Each structure stands twice: as structure tokens, then as C-alpha cells.
Amino acid sequence: MAASRDRRQFREQLPHLGRGLEVVAAALEAEALLVERFETEMSVIGPMGFSSYFLVVADICQYARDDGQPVIHQLQETRRYIRRVPA
Structure with missing residues (x-):
């Protein structure tokens, strides 16, 4: 059964x-x-030779996620900061 x-x-x-x-x-x-x-x-x-660039971007993305920020926002802020830093 x-x-x-x-x-x-x-x-x-x-x-x-x-x-x-x-x-x-x-x-x-x-x-x-x-x-x-x-x-x-x-x-x-x-x-x-772009491997380092992708590692830096991955670190920025992970920081933004951990901080609760949208990833694109953090990348835009980083781009603004880099433009202000003297070469």
C-alpha cells in the first residue's frame, strides 16, 4: 500500500x-x-596591462555595496575626486 x-x-x-x-x-x-x-x-x-585598473574598480564597487550606496554613485564620486587630484 x-x-x-x-x-x-x-x-x-x-x-x-x-x-x-x-x-x-x-x-x-x-x-x-x-x-x-x-x-x-x-x-x-x-x-x-589593464588588470590593475579592474582590481581598483572592483574594490570601489565592493566599498560602495558594503556602504549601502549605489555602485554607480560611488564610481561617479571617485571620478570627481580623481579629477581634483593634481597629476
């Missing part, structure tokens, strides 16, 4: 499992595209 109930519940869940597998497959495909894009970007950024 319990076995038939388990089989029935399993059959009822099959459509949901199928959708879950589709979501997983889409996520894996998106991850592969992200890795490919990252490798392409790094093949350009690294040789041009």
Missing part, C-alpha cells in the same frame, strides 16, 4: 523534475558561455 502511494507520488512529480532538469541544463550552458566570455576578456585585458 505504501509502495503504490510512493509510486503515485513519484509519477505526479515527474513533470516537475523535467522542468528542473531543463533549468539545470540552461544554467550549465550559461556557465559555459560566461567562462568563454571571461577567457576572451582576460586575453585582451591582461596583455594590455
Whole structure:
């Protein structure tokens, strides 16, 4: 009796499992595209010497997030500050 109930519940869940597998497959495909894009970007950024720039921008973005500020606002403020600093 319990076995038939388990089989029935399993059959009822099959459509949901199928959708879950589709979501997983889409996520894996998106991850592969992200890795490919990252490798392409790094093949350009690294040789041009912009790695440090991206690290600084990442630090500014993280500071803004931690401070509860919108990231774009913090980048604009940083740009204004850099313009005032004598070269």
C-alpha cells in the first residue's frame, strides 16, 4: 500500500523534475558561455596591462555595496575626486 502511494507520488512529480532538469541544463550552458566570455576578456585585458585598473574598480564597487550606496554613485564620486587630484 505504501509502495503504490510512493509510486503515485513519484509519477505526479515527474513533470516537475523535467522542468528542473531543463533549468539545470540552461544554467550549465550559461556557465559555459560566461567562462568563454571571461577567457576572451582576460586575453585582451591582461596583455594590455589593464588588470590593475579592474582590481581598483572592483574594490570601489565592493566599498560602495558594503556602504549601502549605489555602485554607480560611488564610481561617479571617485571620478570627481580623481579629477581634483593634481597629476
